[in-house]
Amino acid sequence: MGPKRETYTVEIAGLVRHLPLFEIAPGVRIAIFNMLGDTEVVLAAAKELARRIPKEAEVIVTPEAKAIPLAYQLSIETGLPYVILRKSYKPYMGEALSAETLSITTGQPQTLYLDEKDIELVRGRKVVLVDDVISTGSTLQAMRLLMNKAGAIVIAEAAVFTEGERAKWRHIIALGHLPIFTANSKNAKKE
Numbered sequence: 727m728g729p730k731r732e733t734y735t736v737e738i739a740g741l742v743r744h745l746p747l748f749e750i751a752p753g754v755r756i757a758i759f760n761m762l763g764d765t766e767v768v769l770a771a772a773k774e775l776a777r778r779i780p781k782e783a784e785v786i787v788t789p790e791a792k793a794i795p796l797a798y799q800l801s802i803e804t805g806l807p808y809v810i811l812r813k814s815y816k817p818y819m820g821e822a823l824s825a826e827t828l829s830i831t832t833g834q835p836q837t838l839y840l841d842e843k844d845i846e847l848v849r850g851r852k853v854v855l856v857d858d859v860i861s862t863g864s865t866l867q868a869m870r871l872l873m874n875k876a877g878a879i880v881i882a883e884a885a886v887f888t889e890g891e892r893a894k895w896r897h898i899i900a901l902g903h904l905p906i907f908t909a910n911s912k913n914a915k916k917e
């Protein structure tokens with residue numbers, strides 16, 4: 727068994743999960759939501775988000791890696807194609823477009839790439855940006871920039887959870903909200 731970690735309990739589309747708290751900076755912890763390997767949550771979250779994204783949406787756009795199964799299942803639920811924005815460039819991506827972002831989980835700058843083959847798929851189309859957690863908004867900003875460069879029209883932004891500053895994320899289609907835990911926060915283990 728791994729180390730016993732403090733958790734934060736959430737409900738996701740009717741399913742209960744205990745998210746482990748990890749320190750991302752001195753005295754700052756976040757409740758890690760990781761859908762990879764959790765088929766039940768992916769299916770439930772995709773079903774609920776599919777119901778809530780605008781009917782006129784034409785393409786789903788998602789950054790790698792943790793939200794990939796969600797984008798796949800949203801594609802099945804809605805019948806729309808999905809595009810994954812990559813975090814490393816491969817020669818087969820041709821004349822890809824790129825934009826910079828800063829990861830909250832690693833603290834490192836990151837580049838997002840839109841594969842050459844996907845530029846045509848989003849150009850002139852109404853797209854919905856989807857992520858697992860929208861926290862600082864840095865990834866969202868890079869996604870918007872890439873869609874702008876590619877000539878796509880962003881009509882909605884969605885996530886399973888928003889995080890941190892609730893007021894900043896009122897426009898996001900989300901199934902829940904995660905607090906950021908600071909050293910003397912009383913929120914940990916809240917049921």
Ligand SMILES: Nc1ncnc2[nH]cnc12
Pocket residue numbers: 756757758759760830831859860861889904
């Ligand atoms: N709480 C969280 N869980 C997983 N990934 C994240 N990225 C930003 N916040 C996160």
